Amino acid sequence: MNLYSKIIGTGSHLPPRRVTNEELAKQLAEKGIETSDEWIVSRSGISARHYAEPHVQSSDLAVEAARRALEMAALDANDIDLIILATSTPDHFGGFPSTACVVQRKLGITNECAAVDVQAVCSGFVYAVSVADSFIKSGAHKNVLIIGAEVFSRILNFEDRTTCVLFGDGAGAVVMTASREPGVLATKLHADGSHADILCIPGRVSGGVVEGSAFLHMDGQAVFKLAVSVLDKVANEVLRIAGMAASEVNWLIPHQANIRIMQGTAKKLGLPLEKMVVTVDQHGNTSAASIPLALDKAMRDGRIKPGQNVLMEGVGGGFTWGAVLAQM
Template sequence: MAQDKQSRNKVTGARLIGVGSALPQRAFSNDELAAEFNLDTSDEWIRTRTGIQQRHIVSGDETAVSLAHKAAQRALDHAGKAASDVDAVIVATSTPDQVFPSVAVRVQAALGMERGFGFDVSAACSGFVYALTIGDSMIRSGQAKRIMVIGVEVFSRLLDWEDRSTCVLFGDGAGAVLLEAGADEGEGILSTHLHADGRLGDLLYVDGAVGCTSGKVALKMHGREVFRHAVVNLAAAVDEALETNGLKGTDIQWMVPHQANLRIIDGMAKKLSLPSDRVVVTVDRHANTSAASIPLALDEAVRDGRIKQGDLVLMEALGGGLTWGSALIRM
């Protein structure tokens, strides 16, 4: 028992040792989406307002669990670890396949894990930052040594395909990171910052769900108001991360933002004085994949060599709730 206490005291933080992602096989350009769902819209209308050019949508036997499992396995392979090395699975999602069991325990089973624990986190587009915070806290407390953190969404299940103001914005996908204990001071997850304001919940929400009898389940959004709050709250969350760590915007080497709207992403980059080639952008090809968007973008930038070990990376997101947050990581 004394040795267990001593080992827990030595844990200083969590570091990222593996990344992975998965996308549905079917990709739809803006024109293809308009034709498939008979939408009164155009590539120009979507692209100029959001920066989105295409998105992936699940089909056949693709599910939240299958996408999350693929992303998690790729993160394990990238880290050179086996499922038996993992103590827990935390999944951020607003679109689970079932009310329960959670996506996390389904992924646990699919990976072949025979021990540990798993659970889902619901914080909409901020979900990955929330789940990352929980994973980091559990590692710091000694609850676990290695934790798989996954963001996965199949938002195509929640969209009203007659509402062009929302259905063109979202895509499906999954991203995962493997966290491990042992980060030295100044390495790994330096800090995370979470916020929510339930008074603004009706700006972005899903109308109907289990436990409700309202009929059709569909995502609803007051786009202009969400945009306005995103600009203000994300800027504050970025400032909070910088001030906590005694840094300036120019110290950041990479920004991996939530991929909702190119104009918001550009605005945050300008605030940090970051050139566009230091901002990871996937919204043009993935659209808004909600809780999956940050780990999807991170995986792409790590694997293509842009983000390297030792780089200082800022993540930020805002989603329904309203929820928002930021994370600062030394890779």
């Protein structure tokens, strides 16, 4: 019999502070920067986002999401034998110790399970699920905790309205386990480093001093054009691998970056917009956290039902992109 990796639990967490477009526009106006709810919504579909308080780290958001995923999976934290955490905003400078190790400690896991961070920016969750799928199918691990957690508000330039209005903070998590029942049906990952400069943090550290900008930089038009193209291609790739047609997809969960990119992807796949899970309007772009946040919302409100096929895909800085097709 085939061995699958199956998602058996989902969880998510958003910081309590919700910032509407109107509130953000007022804050920016105090700096002499003009924007409005209409301007933000028309370009991105975003109406609000959540910001973490200064003392809250990615690991704090991750732990809350992980606890909810473990509860749904009916597993104890010490049942986990691998943690993979996707983030571009790690707790510690340079990413070490890894935020995954910090989460392991905060969850009280004492079984010395492996723990590692994955850096693929907004594609991070898809990358992490693909890695977990391979580990589980190889027999190396049985119960894997995958988390996407971000505090992007820390790396935004609030004097650049083209980027600061787009992003938010949050965390989403899933528990994957070895199963004889169909679960992850196909995955596909890609990267093209020749596009690294269109979405990046261009600064670097030397001698303890930041050289260049430590804020997120994005060429919006270039990202939009590339994202629509690669998301369509990778979605069709995983469908071919799984031997399925797009019409057999019950739910599409794209990276929640921009409603126009998301709608364009669904249109190219021939999927009605009613089959697409949308949270970008209330969460903004939460990078690696966006797909698991949306997945958890749709699981808990009853939209996604057992046996349904869910197509998840992401694209992010690097340039990275990938997709996962899973039966729930």
